[in-house]
Amino acid sequence: MVVARKWIYAKPFEGLPNDGNFRLEEETLPEPGENEFVAEAEFLSVDPYMRPYMASYPAGSVMIGGQVAKVTASRHAQFPVGAYVFGNFGWRTHTLVKPDGVVGGQRADDKPYVLPAFGSHPRSLGLGVLGMPGNTAYFGLLELCQPKEGETVVVSGAAGAVGSVVGQIAKIKGCRVVGVAGTDDKCAWLRTLGFDATINYRTVGPDGFGGALKEAAPKGVDCYFDNVGGYISEAVTGQMNLYGRIAVCGTISNYSEAPVRVRDPQREFVFKQLRQEGFIVTRWRQRWMEGIEQNLRWIEEGKLRYQETVTDGFERMPHAFVSMLTGGNTGKAVVKV
């Protein structure tokens, strides 16, 4: 018998989440049945999408999320004891997994998978550069922005899990890369990764952002990978070049706050013949391992670097989540159980 701890979405979010939104509970798991296994979480992910997505779950649900977990008991041939898996099991220390069925709010095609070998790199990368955020950067940038050598690529949320990978892939493709992030330390780290220019949006503010962007991208912007929305995206859209491409990945500036009013961008879209497309990374579910394998190759070749902000202790999940939403992380935010 295994006693699992799980974080419950106790009260709907309003504004920035706080301790009152969460409750820690325990649950005793039964032994796995035929084609089931028990997974013990090693690392859990805290991601921005949890903030807007929880709105579609009733209070009392287990918080949603991905984890890297070890199979500790199994009656499923594809998930033997000792294997490490990625699964969207939620904020739980232990999970009875029925990989062939639909669990909770999980989609039928949202199946756990055994982690590929990461060489000398930590398994937690399966939540970051070698998992969903890395694939978001890989497919979102290459498929939607299609950056060409010599073009200028701007990425907002640049020092985070997705943004830091986007900028480095754009460098691999021979682009000039401008990163937008919220602290001087993050900007300095991005420049060590090869970003050509950075803007600390908090110090320049909404009024200074357009001027700072003109300096950082003097030839205009060909590709914009948008993680944040709001005034940053308004300003970048205003400085796009003819036939510019915008991949809309996220709008974190309005996940916990009301969206700010921005200027109508339609004129820019017409006269500069821009293309903008939103996406969810699971669009490329069928090519999932391609993204992971390519990002791993680039890591092995020294072309792609990663950083993680690791919070110790399952009991600190809410803290890690709120800290990530407010910029406390550099690179991928994960929790070690």
Ligand SMILES: NC(=O)c1ccc[n+]([C@@H]2O[C@H](COP(=O)([O-])OP(=O)(O)OC[C@H]3O[C@@H](n4cnc5c(N)ncnc54)[C@H](OP(=O)(O)O)[C@@H]3O)[C@@H](O)[C@H]2O)c1
């Ligand atoms: N479409 C998809 O399939 C998909 C998949 C994964 C992620 N996403 C989206 O991609 C974005 C980044 O996700 P991530 O996992 O890489 O998170 P992350 O960037 O590692 O962490 C979130 C970061 O957002 C920044 N931020 C917070 N409030 C902000 C604001 N008002 N304006 C600008 N930046 C703000 C903070 O950094 P600063 O210190 O720089 O402010 C914080 O560190 C999110 O919008 C997320 O929803 C989309």
